[in-house]
Amino acid sequence: MSDEAIRIAIASGKGGTGKTTLATNLAVVCAQEGHRVTYADCDVEEPNGHLFLTPEPETRDDVSVLVPQLSPQGCSLCGICGTVCEFNAIAVLKSTVLVYPSLCHSCGACVTLCPEHAFHEQPRPIGFIRSGPVRGLSFLGGSLTIGEAQAPPVIRAIKRRLPENEIVIVDAPPGTSCPVVESVRGADYVVLMTEPTPFGLNDLRLAVGMLRELALPFGVVINRSDIGDSLVWDYCRQECVRILLEVPFSREIAQAYACGRLIVDESASYRAHMQIIYHQIRQEVTGVRTGSGQR
Ligand code: SF4
Ligand code: SF4
Structure with a gap:
């Protein structure tokens, strides 16, 4: 494994917290910094990473x-x-x-x-994997056929293709069910996206419990941090959960997302946030990586 190899999973206890936004933008910023990067969309039941990172040319392979x-x-x-x-x-x-x-x-x-x-x-x-180059990185994305119930085999098929010597950004499904466990297993670090609402806190608790059970290091990004209440901060303080970043609501971000554009292309401050997150994680993983277990 090369020195720059690291596998970062982006997960969230619930959908709609900005997980794919973070994963795609983080992947692009890492590639822009000159690293070899693979972005892997493991949210195979509702994949949308390809809307922001469209591989060209795209290859499709069946998963059976x-x-x-x-x-x-x-x-x-x-x-x-x-x-x-x-x-x-x-x-x-x-x-x-x-x-x-x-x-x-x-x-x-x-x-x-x-x-x-x-x-x-x-x-x-039961599905397929799309792959190809885009914006200086490698794209991998799984898609489960509508009506099929088993996401894990498609996720495992993606994981078998992940390189060992690159930065890998895994876009995990939301929740805490089997597909999420399958997606985050083997990660060096997990970023949990949340938002400061009662639902966000409830789902964050479940996600933190899951990651502690899996013994994976993790930190939290609080999206739309200027809405809601302070309970997520209280919880993180009580549970000694590291907050990596707080992202206030921004019309600029919402517009870019709605149009399928990457925020790092339009916001220098968001690009700086991605650089900070990456280096924070890198620093933490370098300190704790003494055997990240089976992937
Ligand atoms: S019932 Fe099932 S296990 Fe028994 S002979 Fe037929 S196929 Fe085989
Ligand atoms: S799940 Fe049931 S039908 Fe499928 S291989 Fe196993 S025993 Fe056979």
Whole structure:
């Protein structure tokens, strides 16, 4: 791993806090400073990083999962597969076995344990990854097909492509569910976006709990810091949570976001904020990186 390699995940307990704005602008500023950078949009259920960073040319690759396919003539209707499937993806009826691919988690248990070897695995596309160069950095972005329920396989497919020797900015999904855990796992540092409202505080608490459970270092960025109340600051003080940056509401930022433009192109102060955040994180990670665990 090179000296400049670092993986920073941008996450938030709730949507709409400015997570993608921060992730895309931070990635561009790091690239402008001469670093090798990959931006990875892991918010695969609602990806919008490509609206701000549009790769050109763009390559698309399918992401598939393996699901069992039954050869009915080999099946003795013993019922084992229906018992071992923890996800109710198999129903063993009187005269046949039904597999529900959309419920299957590709664990392979039914395939392995079928005494008649009546299953074989078949790839089933569930989404795609778009990739390509943009603004001096590498773009990777996952997209889950509408109607599909399993984001983690698409996120894992993105993570398998992440370079080990660059700055990687991971744009994680909002919330604290499995896709978020999958996205932030292996990060050297997580930036939590929040806003000073009761909902923001509630979701921040959940996100902080998740990151402490995962033993990941993190800091908070308070967006629209001049609205709402002071409870987020009180909470951060009580919990010894580091506040990296406070961003007041700005018409300039809102307009740039609404038009799909990057704020660092229009605001020198926002660009300076991104530089400060990056160097703060770099400094903190350099001090704590003694083994960031499995990615
Ligand atoms: S475990 Fe194999 S043999 Fe038994 S019901 Fe399932 S498919 Fe048929
Ligand atoms: S692969 Fe696993 S999840 Fe899928 S049907 Fe078989 S047992 Fe169920």
